[in-house]
Amino acid sequence: MTTVETNISRILLKEEIQDFLFREAELLDERNFEEWLDLLTDDIRYWMPMRRNVKANELDREFTREGQDINWFDEGKGTLDRRVRQILTGVHWAEEPLSRICHFVTNVQLLGAEPSITDPIEVSVKCRFLIYRNRVQTETDFLIGKREDTLRKVNEEWKISQRKIILDQNVLLAKNLTFFF
Numbered sequence: 001m002t003t004v005e006t007n008i009s010r011i012l013l014k015e016e017i018q019d020f021l022f023r024e025a026e027l028l029d030e031r032n033f034e035e036w037l038d039l040l041t042d043d044i045r046y047w048m049p050m051r052r053n054v055k056a057n058e059l060d061r062e063f064t065r066e067g068q069d070i071n072w073f074d075e076g077k078g079t080l081d082r083r084v085r086q087i088l089t090g091v092h093w094a095e096e097p098l099s100r101i102c103h104f105v106t107n108v109q110l111l112g113a114e115p116s117i118t119d120p121i122e123v124s125v126k127c128r129f130l131i132y133r134n135r136v137q138t139e140t141d142f143l144i145g146k147r148e149d150t151l152r153k154v155n156e157e158w159k160i161s162q163r164k165i166i167l168d169q170n171v172l173l174a175k176n177l178t179f180f181f
Contacts, residue, residue: 001118009118014110017125017151020158025103028180033084036180040077041152041161048072048165048181063166072167072177080180087178094176097136101179104130107146122161125149133179141174143167147181 001009020039027036040046049063049071064071075083087095107128113120126148133141150162165181 006117010110013113013117013120013123014108017110017123017158018108020151021105021108021125021127021149024160025105029102031098033087033180037077037081037084039159040080041154041159042077044077044080044160045162046073046075046080046165047163048074048167048177051167051170053170072165072172083178092178094178099179100134102132104132106130120153122150122152123158125151129181131179131181133174139175143174143181144169 024036024039027033027039047066049066050069052062052064054061066074086092087098090096105127107126109126111124111126113124114122126146128146129144131141131143133139133143145165145167148162148164148166149160151158152161153159163181
């Protein structure tokens with residue numbers, strides 16, 4: 001395959017991945033949580049470490065460690081499914097009435113594709129996000145950060161197999177994290 005063909009394949013794959021991420025954001029904004037769950041692999045890891053303020057020479061301590069420290073959350077499909085089911089009951093103190101949410105996804109970077117860019121089964125992606133949430137009359141939250149995702153093809157469709165969410169703040173100003181990133 002020529003360099004031009006490889007570059008075209010990369011551009012087309014990036015476009016396909018961006019469309020997937022934009023569709024995911026729309027599902028969440030429209031509260032189509034069950035359809036969103038279908039975008040996740042059965043073995044998903046959905047993880048958000050906590051961030052600390054540290055000195056410049058201690059940057060290795062900036063984030064809580066995977067599997068060793070407490071995190072904002074570290075969930076699998078079963079927990080995410082239970083969270084969705086709870087919200088859909090209509091009896092959820094933090095989501096009654098339901099939040100109005102808008103996801104912005106940008107700066108999508110295709111980091112890698114396995115086994116190849118021309119025939120990918122798994123891709124690594126990084127993007128930036130902004131989530132706006134409004135509840136009742138006066139509660140407003142802005143959450144900004146980046147996501148590191150691994151997407152896997154399952155039955156010819158992309159699904160999220162891993163998501164690491166990194167907030168650009170170390171103190172959570174939102175009253176809860178009942179929504180999805």
